[in-house]
Amino acid sequence: MSRHTRGRNRGDCLSPTDPALLGNPLDFVYEDHLREREICATLDHLAGADMPDTELAAAALSYLLDELPAHMADEEDGLFPLLRLRCEPDDDIERAIGRLTSDHTGVKDDAPRVAYILAAIESEGRAMTNAEKSVLVRFGSDTRRHLILENAIILPFARLRLTRDDLAALRQGMMRRRGLDRLMENANAD
């Protein structure tokens, strides 16, 4: 299994989401959610193994450190404020955003412990304690619940309410967070 093999745009969720999907930033967010669900499956797999696979632990660690913070910032600083601006009062979006933002706080509190365990597995190549297994499984199940709410409410309302300019602003922020705006400026300057 290669973490770097990926087809055009839609991929195997085993490597970071393809920036080509940023043409529609909501497609990118959706693909990020598929990737996040794959990471949850990886955490379950690690927790269920007598001797966890160090490469899988490294892959999940890299996701937690490099990709998840950018994804949460895409939502908190890009998507949620735009939804607050565009949704109708009857959409009741504030309640969903409040719940999701509090989930993000929980993730930020829990992620360092999960990362610590994954780093230990990667470097020591040892079995996990039962307490460590439960940390990974609980993080995965909390994340799955969060994804269900975002896919069921946030993305459909975003597709319905956001304007073209909103999507352009969202895309710009997502590119900036990943250093892709500088990459394009340099390419244009050549």
Ligand SMILES: [Fe+2]
């Ligand atoms: Fe999300």
Ligand SMILES: [Fe+2]
């Ligand atoms: Fe989220």
